[in-house]
Amino acid sequence: MERTTCCVVGGGPAGMVLGLLLARAGVEVTVLEKHGDFLRDFRGDTVHPSTLALLDELGLAERFARLPQRRVTTVQLPLGPDRSLVTVGDIGALRNTYNYIAMVPQWDLLNLLADEARREPSFSVRMSTEATSFLVERGRVTGVRYRTSDGRTGELRATLTVACDGRGSLARSRPELGLRRFTCPMDAWWFRLPRREGDPRGLVGGAGDRFLTTMIDRGDYWQCAALIPKGTDGRRRAAGLERFMADFTAAVPWLADRAHTLRSWDEVKLLDVRLDRLRRWHRPGLLCIGDAAHSMSPVFGIGINLAVEDAVAAARYLVEPLRRGAVGLQDVRAVQRRRWPTTALTQALQRIAHTRVIEPVLAGRPPFGNPRRAQWMTELLTTSRWLNRVPAYFLAYGAVRERPPTASVR
Ligand SMILES: Cc1cc2nc3c(=O)[nH]c(=O)nc-3n(C[C@H](O)[C@H](O)[C@H](O)COP(=O)(O)OP(=O)(O)OC[C@H]3O[C@@H](n4cnc5c(N)ncnc54)[C@H](O)[C@@H]3O)c2cc1C
Numbered sequence: 001m002e003r004t005t006c007c008v009v010g011g012g013p014a015g016m017v018l019g020l021l022l023a024r025a026g027v028e029v030t031v032l033e034k035h036g037d038f039l040r041d042f043r044g045d046t047v048h049p050s051t052l053a054l055l056d057e058l059g060l061a062e063r064f065a066r067l068p069q070r071r072v073t074t075v076q077l078p079l080g081p082d083r084s085l086v087t088v089g090d091i092g093a094l095r096n097t098y099n100y101i102a103m104v105p106q107w108d109l110l111n112l113l114a115d116e117a118r119r120e121p122s123f124s125v126r127m128s129t130e131a132t133s134f135l136v137e138r139g140r141v142t143g144v145r146y147r148t149s150d151g152r153t154g155e156l157r158a159t160l161t162v163a164c165d166g167r168g169s170l171a172r173s174r175p176e177l178g179l180r181r182f183t184c185p186m187d188a189w190w191f192r193l194p195r196r197e198g199d200p201r202g203l204v205g206g207a208g209d210r211f212l213t214t215m216i217d218r219g220d221y222w223q224c225a226a227l228i229p230k231g232t233d234g235r236r237r238a239a240g241l242e243r244f245m246a247d248f249t250a251a252v253p254w255l256a257d258r259a260h261t262l263r264s265w266d267e268v269k270l271l272d273v274r275l276d277r278l279r280r281w282h283r284p285g286l287l288c289i290g291d292a293a294h295s296m297s298p299v300f301g302i303g304i305n306l307a308v309e310d311a312v313a314a315a316r317y318l319v320e321p322l323r324r325g326a327v328g329l330q331d332v333r334a335v336q337r338r339r340w341p342t343t344a345l346t347q348a349l350q351r352i353a354h355t356r357v358i359e360p361v362l363a364g365r366p367p368f369g370n371p372r373r374a375q376w377m378t379e380l381l382t383t384s385r386w387l388n389r390v391p392a393y394f395l396a397y398g399a400v401r402e403r404p405p406t407a408s409v410r
Helices: 013-024 049-055 061-065 106-118 233-238 243-253 254-262 303-324 329-362 371-383 385-397
Strands: 002-009 029-032 070-071 072-079 086-090 101-104 125-126 127-136 140-148 153-163 179-182 187-195 201-209 211-217 221-229 269-270 274-278 286-288
Touching: 002 013, 002 140, 002 303, 013 029, 013 106, 013 125, 013 303, 029 127, 029 153, 029 187, 049 061, 049 233, 049 303, 049 385, 061 106, 086 385, 106 125, 127 153, 127 243, 153 303, 187 254, 187 329, 211 243, 211 329, 221 243, 221 329, 243 254, 274 329, 286 329, 303 329, 371 385
Parallel strands: 002 029, 002 153, 029 125, 153 286
Antiparallel strands: 070 101, 072 086, 127 140, 140 153, 179 274, 187 221, 187 269, 201 211, 211 221
16 A cells, blocks of 8 residues: 655645655655646746745755746736726835736746755655545545556545645545635636847736737747637637737737747637635645645736645645644645735736726726726826835735745754
8 A cells, every 4th residue: 555644736836845855854755747848828927025035045046046037026007098908016125125017937836846856765656646536535635546547546645635736626626625616707818929129028918899908928939818809709809819919919019920820729728717716725644835735816926826835834734744644634734824914815816807997808998997097097006106116015925925944944
C-alpha cells in the first residue's frame, strides 16, 4: 500500500507552493499532477507583489529575477471620456519593496517551484498521474485512487488530502461542500498576435463599441484577451472572423497591421468565465484551496495570487498537525476561516466590476449607469492619491497578508 503524509492533488500554483512549503518544513508530501509537464496553454502570467515577497522570504528572489519577465505598475480601466483608459491603481506608488506585478509565464514559475521542492528529501511530484476519485473510510477521506498516463492505476493513502486541482476539481462533485455560483456577464477569447519593434510594453488595455480587450506583452507576441457577452461565442463565430477582427482593431488600431495573421477560429480559444466558491472547503481528511475552492473572474488578474496565498495559509496552519500525523477538522476549518473573508471580498469587488463596468460596456452603455457618474468615479479615483492607493494595495497584497511557516523560510 502506498502512503504519504500529505497528498496534494494538482501541481498548479496552489499545489506547488503548498508542496514546497510543507516539504521544507519536513512534512512528507506527494504532489500528483495529471499533465506530463507544466508547459500548457496560457493560464495567466501575473505574479503579484505578495507572491514576490513570499519568493523573497523563501530565498528564491534571485532565481525568480532571472526568469524572463516584464513589470507592470499600473492598473487601468476604460472609465475615461470615450472609454479611454484611466489608472485606477498605481502599484508603483506603493512604498513597499515589491511595487510591481511581474509578468512571467506560469510554467516558468511552476518549474522554479518544482525544482526547489525536489531538493527536499520529503517531497515528490508524480507527473502524468491523475487522481480519479477519493478513498473514503468511515466518512473520512484517506487518500486518492489514481491513474497514470500509461494506464497504471493505484491508491495513495494520506493523513490529509489537499485538492489543488483547479476549477474542475474532483472535490467539487461532493454535494456536502456546496458550490455557490455567481452570474458572470462575459466570456473571454484568447489568441495571439505578433509583437513588433516600437509596440507598447507590458499590459495594454483597449475598449471599443461593446468590446473590452487586454493585451499581454510576451516578448515576440501579444497574448490578447477579448471579453464578449456570456453565451455569444457561437453566434459571434458564425458572424465571421473578419467581422471580429474589424471590431478588435477598431478598439486597438495599432494592431491592425497584423490582424490578418489570425487565420482561423481554431486559433481563438474560449474561456468560459466562472465565478463561484464552495460553501465548505473541507471535510474530514480533505481540504480544498485555490481555484478548487473558488474560481475567480479574470477581472484584476488575481486568481494565481489568491491560490498562492491560500497555500501559504494552509501550510502555516497545517505544518504542526501534519508533523504530529493527526489533522483534525478544526485544523482544516481554520484555513477556510482565515482565507474565506479575502476570497469573498475579492469576489464581491469582481462582481461590482462585472455589473458596473463590464456588463454596461458590453451592452453599449456607459459604465456606472450614466456618463456623469462614470466621470465622477473616475475623478475620485484619479485625483485622490489616497483613494488611488487603496485598490493598488489591495491588488498587490490582498486584504490579508499571509506569512509562510518559519520552518519553510530560507
Ligand atoms: C486563460 C486563463 C487566463 C488566466 N489569466 C490569469 C491572470 O492573468 N492572472 C491570474 O492571477 N489568474 C489568471 N487565471 C486564473 C489562474 O490561472 C488560476 O486562478 C490559478 O492558476 C489557480 O491556481 P490553482 O493552483 O488553484 O489551480 P490551477 O492553476 O487550475 O492548477 C490545477 C492543476 O491541477 C491539475 N489537475 C487537475 N485535475 C487533476 C487531477 N484529477 N489529478 C491530478 N492533477 C490534476 C491541473 O493539470 C493543474 O496543473 C487565468 C486562467 C485562465 C484559464
